[in-house]
Amino acid sequence: MDESPLTAVLRPVRSGNAFEETVERLLRAVKLGLVVEKLPPERELAARLGISRVTLREAIRALAEAGYLEVRRGRYGGAFVTYAPPPPRQGDLRRAVADMGTGHLADALTFRTAVECGAAQVLATAEPAGEWRETLRRRLAEVNSAGPDDYRRLDTAFHLSIAELTGSPLLAAACADARLRVTDLLNAIPVLQRNIEHAAAQHEAIVAAILAGDPDAARRAVTEHLEGTAALLRGFLA
Amino acid sequence: MDESPLTAVLRPVRSGNAFEETVERLLRAVKLGLVVEKLPPERELAARLGISRVTLREAIRALAEAGYLEVRRGRYGGAFVTYAPPPPRQGDLRRAVADMGTGHLADALTFRTAVECGAAQVLATAEPAGEWRETLRRRLAEVNSAGPDDYRRLDTAFHLSIAELTGSPLLAAACADARLRVTDLLNAIPVLQRNIEHAAAQHEAIVAAILAGDPDAARRAVTEHLEGTAALLRGFLA
DNA sequence: TCTCATTGGGCTAGTGTCAGACCATTGATG
DNA sequence: CATCAATGGTCTGACACTAGCCCAATGAGA
Numbered sequence: 432m433d434e435s436p437l438t439a440v441l442r443p444v445r446s447g448n449a450f451e452e453t454v455e456r457l458l459r460a461v462k463l464g465l466v467v468e469k470l471p472p473e474r475e476l477a478a479r480l481g482i483s484r485v486t487l488r489e490a491i492r493a494l495a496e497a498g499y500l501e502v503r504r505g506r507y508g509g510a511f512v513t514y515a516p517p518p519p520r521q522g523d524l525r526r527a528v529a530d531m532g533t534g535h536l537a538d539a540l541t542f543r544t545a546v547e548c549g550a551a552q553v554l555a556t557a558e559p560a561g562e563w564r565e566t567l568r569r570r571l572a573e574v575n576s577a578g579p580d581d582y583r584r585l586d587t588a589f590h591l592s593i594a595e596l597t598g599s600p601l602l603a604a605a606c607a608d609a610r611l612r613v614t615d616l617l618n619a620i621p622v623l624q625r626n627i628e629h630a631a632a633q634h635e636a637i638v639a640a641i642l643a644g645d646p647d648a649a650r651r652a653v654t655e656h657l658e659g660t661a662a663l664l665r666g667f668l669a
Numbered sequence: 670m671d672e673s674p675l676t677a678v679l680r681p682v683r684s685g686n687a688f689e690e691t692v693e694r695l696l697r698a699v700k701l702g703l704v705v706e707k708l709p710p711e712r713e714l715a716a717r718l719g720i721s722r723v724t725l726r727e728a729i730r731a732l733a734e735a736g737y738l739e740v741r742r743g744r745y746g747g748a749f750v751t752y753a754p755p756p757p758r759q760g761d762l763r764r765a766v767a768d769m770g771t772g773h774l775a776d777a778l779t780f781r782t783a784v785e786c787g788a789a790q791v792l793a794t795a796e797p798a799g800e801w802r803e804t805l806r807r808r809l810a811e812v813n814s815a816g817p818d819d820y821r822r823l824d825t826a827f828h829l830s831i832a833e834l835t836g837s838p839l840l841a842a843a844c845a846d847a848r849l850r851v852t853d854l855l856n857a858i859p860v861l862q863r864n865i866e867h868a869a870a871q872h873e874a875i876v877a878a879i880l881a882g883d884p885d886a887a888r889r890a891v892t893e894h895l896e897g898t899a900a901l902l903r904g905f906l907a
Numbered sequence: 908t909c910t911c912a913t914t915g916g917g918c919t920a921g922t923g924t925c926a927g928a929c930c931a932t933t934g935a936t937g
Numbered sequence: 938c939a940t941c942a943a944t945g946g947t948c949t950g951a952c953a954c955t956a957g958c959c960c961a962a963t964g965a966g967a
Contacts, residue, residue, distance in 0.1 A: 436829035439838075439845035440698045441709075443719030444690045445683055449954070452682045460678045471679075472914060481681030483955045488916080505963025506913040542839035545791050549783025552888060591674035600677075601780035601850075605843055607677035612839075646892070647885045650790065654884070687924070710944060721925045726946080743933020744943040909967085916961070923954075931946070937939090 449482055453490035456480065459611045461499055461512055462618060464584030470500070470510040516583070516618055523619035524667050530615070543609035544657050550594040550602055551649040555641045563596040564642060571638045575631045579622045589634065593641070617660070620667050633659065687720055691728035694718070697849045699737055699752055700856060702822030708738070708748040754821070754856055761857035762905050768853070778899050781847035786891045788832040788840055793879045793887040801834040802880060809876045813869045817860045827872065831879070855898070858905050871897065 446452050460466045470476055470491070477487040491510050494500045500510045528536055557563070570592045574585040587610060594606035633656040640648035684690050698704045708714055708729070715725040729748050732738045738748045766774055795801070808830045812823040825848060832844035871894040878886035 436826050436833060436845065437698070437703050439829060439833065439841040440694065440701070440703055440849070441714065441717045442838075442842055442845075443717075444687055444694060445719060447719070449682055456678065456682060460675070463678070465675050465678055474914085476679065479679045479681070481683060481685070485917095485956095486954060491915095502915070503963085504915045504961075506911085507964060508914050508962080510915090538837045538839050541791055541835055541837035542843070545787025545835070545837070545840050546784060546843065547787075548790055548888075549785075549787035552786055552892075553779055553783050556892075588674050591677060595674060595677065597779055597783070599776045599779035599783070600680075601776050601847075602783050603677040604680055605780070605784065607674065607680075609839075611678070647888065650786075650885065650888055654790075654794075712944085723926095723947095724924060740945070741933085742931075742945045744941085745934065746932080746944050748945090911964105911966095913965105914961100914963080916959105918958085918960095920957095921955085923952105925950105925952075927949095929946100929948085931944100933944080934941100936941095 449486050450489050450493075453480060453482060453487060454493050457490055457494055458499065459614055461494075461514055462516065462614055463587050463611070464516075464581075465587070466512055467584075469512060472509065519619050519621050524616065524664070527615045527619045528668065531612075535612075536616075539609065539612040540657075540661050543606075543613060544654065546602070546605045546609050547590065547593070547657060548650045548653045550597055550606055551637060551641060551653045552646040553597045553599070553602070554593055555644055555646040555649040557597065559644075567592060567596060567638055567641065571634055574634060577627075579624070579627070582622050582627055583617065586630070593637075616664060620663060626663065629659065630656065687724050688727050688731075691718060691720060691725060692731050695728055695732055696737065697852055699732075699750055700754065700852055701825050701849070702754075702819075703825070704750055705822075707750060710747065757857050757859050762854065762902070765853045765857045766906065769850075773850075774854075777847065777850040778895075778902075781844075781851060782892065782895050784840070784843045784847050785828065785831070785895060786888045788835055788844055789875060789879060789887040789891045790884040791835045791837070791840070792831055793882055793884040795835065797882075805830060805834060805876055805879065809872055812872060815865075817862070817865070820860050820865055821855065824868070831875075854902060858901060864901065867897065868894065 457466075457470070471479070473484050473487055473491070477484045480487065491500060491502065495502050495510070499512070499514045501513045502508075502510050531539070554563075554567075570585075570589045574582070574589040577585040590610060591603065591607055594603040597603070633652060636652040637649060637656060640646075640652050695704075695708070709717070711722050711725055711729070715722045718725065729738060729740065733740050733748070737750070737752045739751045740746075740748050769777070792801075792805075808823075808827045812820070812827040815823045828848060829841065829845055832841040835841070871890060874890040875887060875894060878884075878890050
């Protein structure tokens, strides 16, 4: 165990290759279902991602060749999503875990617990002003009324909304990052009706605690929920 | 308020210029007192930061010209820190806040609260195995026995230790990032003996809750502590 | 059927960054 | 005093990335 705070500061400055990083981002946005129909125009997307259009186009081309996107020219054209999450098969999870390495798995789960609990706690102590309470209720209703097909997508939206609604872009980015790191794992386990119902009750508890302004209860509810997911993962790995 | 989770995913891929980012990192490592005597050798440091030696050298040269470092050649040479935190003056804080913008200030404080609370909570539920309990106690003792000169440095080390000891590099990096974002602000307010004593009691409470394995108490203790800092900032701004 | 705003496709010149090799300097040590 | 390991200083060729520009295709609407 490294105990020096220096290592956390003198860590890599850049995530690496801009092209690969872009591919990763776009792929995960697609797999998360955050991009349903088509990507924003290249010029706008490049600006949002802080890269040049050339680099973005390379990434899009790679994803098109891999079958995730279909690019059409002309007005009303764009990069259309051609991807439906395949039904998870036996062995997918082990492969996903092997891809990321067990050390990183624990890291990602710990990180996710910390930032999502932090976000829920912050939101629970936020001023009730604004419309965030309505938004939160709406997202909860959406995920709770979702069928197995839409479930992952709306579940993601719900979780990320909690962070977004705190109004802190940094926190939202951290939660998005945490979620992205476990996406492949979640996609590799089947969505069972039983689990959906179980999760729905926990989502209710989270929202109730946040709306009641009880940060401790919110923290516990999120912890319990994420612990359930982690247990599910461990179960499929056992 | 932006409610779409997409914005958190389609955010900039790279923090920007590698050179500027490196300057920022090194400068903050110095200001935090994490680098006391001299920087690691260029070759090692470049590897750690994931950049080329050329880029690193440009950053070091910039900091040397700004008076933060003094570079000496030959064996036993290196980039030596020549910087003592100047006593804060009236107006420094306002300037620091103006530099970062008030929106970013709220963002940074929220982010810091979330991740540090998350880290404390995680550590409170961690297995008591290993030596992390001893390390935590040691860091607490160090910061509590610190004089005004060493206080900021050891306080930083204490806070970052909590995240480090969770064993999650991602979480440690997030906490380090959060701390870095408020460093300039903290350095701009004077260190009063009263505040040190007040903070010491809160540090004790945080450690006690963590060692007792009580995540709720740990969360509350960290919240209270950080809220105290935020209040101090607001006080100096009023 | 024609127009044209919007979008992807492609090019170029210039800059940032890298990897690796080699040189220059220093000072502890024999 | 001579050695030499460790460290900063410098150079070069290559590649990644960018900004900006113009072209090509498309299809909704006049």
